Amino acid sequence: xxxxxxxxxxxxxxxxxxxxxxxxxxxxxxxxxxxxxxxxxxxxxxxxxxxxxxxxxxxxxxxxxxxxxxxxxxxxxxxxxxxxxxxxxxxxxxxxxxxxxxxxxxxxxxxxxxxxxxxxxxxxxxxxxxxxxxxxxxxxxxxxxxxxxxxxxxxxxxxxxxxxxxxxxxxxxxxxxxxxxxxxxxxxxxxxxxxxxxxxxxxxxxxxxxxxxxxxxxxxxxxxxxxxxxxxxxxxx
Amino acid sequence: xxxxxxxxxxxxxxxxxxxxxxxxxxxxxxxxxxxxxxxxxxxxxxxxxxxxxxxxxxxxxxxxxxxxxxxxxxxxxxxxxxxxxxxxxxxxxxxxxxxxxxxxxxxxxxxxxxxxxxxxxxxxxxxxxxxxxxxxxxxxxxxxxxxxxxxxxxxxxxxxxxxxxxxxxxxxxxxxxxxxxxxxxxxxxxxxxxxxxxxxxxxxxxxxxxxxxxxxxxxxxxxxxxxxxxxxxxxxxxxxxxxxxxxxxxxxxxxxxxxxxxxx
Numbered sequence: 001x002x003x004x005x006x007x008x009x010x011x012x013x014x015x016x017x018x019x020x021x022x023x024x025x026x027x028x029x030x031x032x033x034x035x036x037x038x039x040x041x042x043x044x045x046x047x048x049x050x051x052x053x054x055x056x057x058x059x060x061x062x063x064x065x066x067x068x069x070x071x072x073x074x075x076x077x078x079x080x081x082x083x084x085x086x087x088x089x090x091x092x093x094x095x096x097x098x099x100x101x102x103x104x105x106x107x108x109x110x111x112x113x114x115x116x117x118x119x120x121x122x123x124x125x126x127x128x129x130x131x132x133x134x135x136x137x138x139x140x141x142x143x144x145x146x147x148x149x150x151x152x153x154x155x156x157x158x159x160x161x162x163x164x165x166x167x168x169x170x171x172x173x174x175x176x177x178x179x180x181x182x183x184x185x186x187x188x189x190x191x192x193x194x195x196x197x198x199x200x201x202x203x204x205x206x207x208x209x210x211x212x213x214x215x216x217x218x219x220x221x222x223x224x225x226x227x228x229x230x231x232x233x234x235x236x237x
Numbered sequence: 238x239x240x241x242x243x244x245x246x247x248x249x250x251x252x253x254x255x256x257x258x259x260x261x262x263x264x265x266x267x268x269x270x271x272x273x274x275x276x277x278x279x280x281x282x283x284x285x286x287x288x289x290x291x292x293x294x295x296x297x298x299x300x301x302x303x304x305x306x307x308x309x310x311x312x313x314x315x316x317x318x319x320x321x322x323x324x325x326x327x328x329x330x331x332x333x334x335x336x337x338x339x340x341x342x343x344x345x346x347x348x349x350x351x352x353x354x355x356x357x358x359x360x361x362x363x364x365x366x367x368x369x370x371x372x373x374x375x376x377x378x379x380x381x382x383x384x385x386x387x388x389x390x391x392x393x394x395x396x397x398x399x400x401x402x403x404x405x406x407x408x409x410x411x412x413x414x415x416x417x418x419x420x421x422x423x424x425x426x427x428x429x430x431x432x433x434x435x436x437x438x439x440x441x442x443x444x445x446x447x448x449x450x451x452x453x454x455x456x457x458x459x460x461x462x463x464x465x466x467x468x469x470x471x472x473x474x475x476x477x478x479x480x481x482x483x484x485x486x487x488x489x490x491x492x493x494x495x496x497x498x499x500x501x
Binding site: 049052054075078079081083085087089090091092093094095096099102103104106107108112115116133135136137151152155 | 371372375392393395396397399400450453454456457458459460461462463464468469470471
């Protein structure tokens with residue numbers, strides 16, 4: 001098993017003709033943590049939706065864990081890739097927290113004991129073990145973001161794909177979320193505008209702009225290239 | 238800023254709260270059915286059913302008056318039956334001075350019976366709501382083999398109605414903060430047509446947002462392995478005590494209805 005992401009010459013055009021991604025090639029190795037940055041509308045979310053087959057390339061190929069993203073592999077790939085959406089109100093669609101965390105493993109046809117065990121463990125992993133019977137609507141956004149991550153941890157994914165995990169969080173919730181991500185040893189691709197988190201957490205950074213990868217390298221190198229950052233609407237932390 | 242429905246659930250931790258939610262749902266549905274089957278004018282049985290509800294309220298450690306008060310919501314609906322008083326043939330009790338309407342005894346009995354029956358039925362439902370958390374009720378419906386799609390629709394409704402109301406409140410606040418008037422200028426917001434148009438746009442906007450949200454939610458479901466079939470963790474087995482409570486409650490109801498049918 002190798003928890004890799006291999007994207008070759010991926011291009012994607014929305015049905016309305018908008019060219020969202022152009023000729024993207026990206027390789028992410030096992031347990032590598034990569035930050036995906038770029039201005040709004042650069043195509044970050046579109047790229048992420050390709051990683052578990054929610055969107056399919058117009059051209060090129062996406063492989064996850066060595067398997068190409070095709071209809072036959074879809075179930076396996078969705079079990080490997082834990083995709084967490086930006087807005088926890090989209091991610092948490094059950095009234096009760098526990099049911100949301102159990103949704104993934106339950107739909108993977110795992111035995112019920114295993115589903116319960118994994119759900120309890122996933123909630124504990126994000127420090128929310130006392131929230132199992134709470135109603136999602138009554139929670140703060142910081143709590144919801146943590147639980148949103150638990151909803152994919154319960155599936156024991158090999159690759160975590162997070163869309164703006166620290167957006168809309170107050171400093172304390174942001175800090176606790178960063179600590180949580182730091183402790184997780186998994187292949188990770190995280191789209192964010194939080195450049196201070198990028199500097200702190202991710203050894204490698206990819207800049208996406210206008211649907212193209214314009215830079216890909218060690219974070220310290222990219223964050224010190226001020227002309228590059230400025231050209232793509234980014235700021236040095 | 239969040240919108241919270243004053244949840245009907247009241248946690249007193251009573252025996253009725255701890256009773257299995259499947260049993261409570263079945264008791265409630267069967268009792269309502271039995272109340273419906275009780276013949277007109279069987280006032281003794283109505284008193285019996287009412288007493289059952291009040292015993293339930295005491296067991297649930299909620300104010301019995303609260304249960305009665307909440308059941309008043311049935312009154313406007315039951316009032317639709319008021320025409321029976323004048324239309325059912327029977328011994329005339331009195332004649333109204335208007336339009337030659339006369340009150341018949343049979344009609345009056347029927348009307349009062351409907352009033353009582355509907356109120357007691359609602360009391361049963363109110364008791365269920367007071368003692369069962371909404372998520373437990375959904376779980377019970379699923380465990381009782383109510384079609385998954387129906388349960389899922391209710392579940393999504395419960396999850397997102399608050400989110401939607403929050404969104405509507407934000408929209409209307411945004412409208413209010415831009416509804417400024419300059420000194421000496423006529424106030425446009427006074428016109429009903431103008432307001433209707435703004436409200437219409439807000440509703441359209443809300444609809445579009447919901448549509449987009451539903452797509453994102455569906456993507457989130459697919460990402461976590463949903464393939465067109467909703468699954469639920471299987472329910473634990475019922476305890477004998479829970480079943481016994483259910484049998485007693487339904488048994489009393491059946492006795493009341495049965496006796497009143499025999500005495501008719």
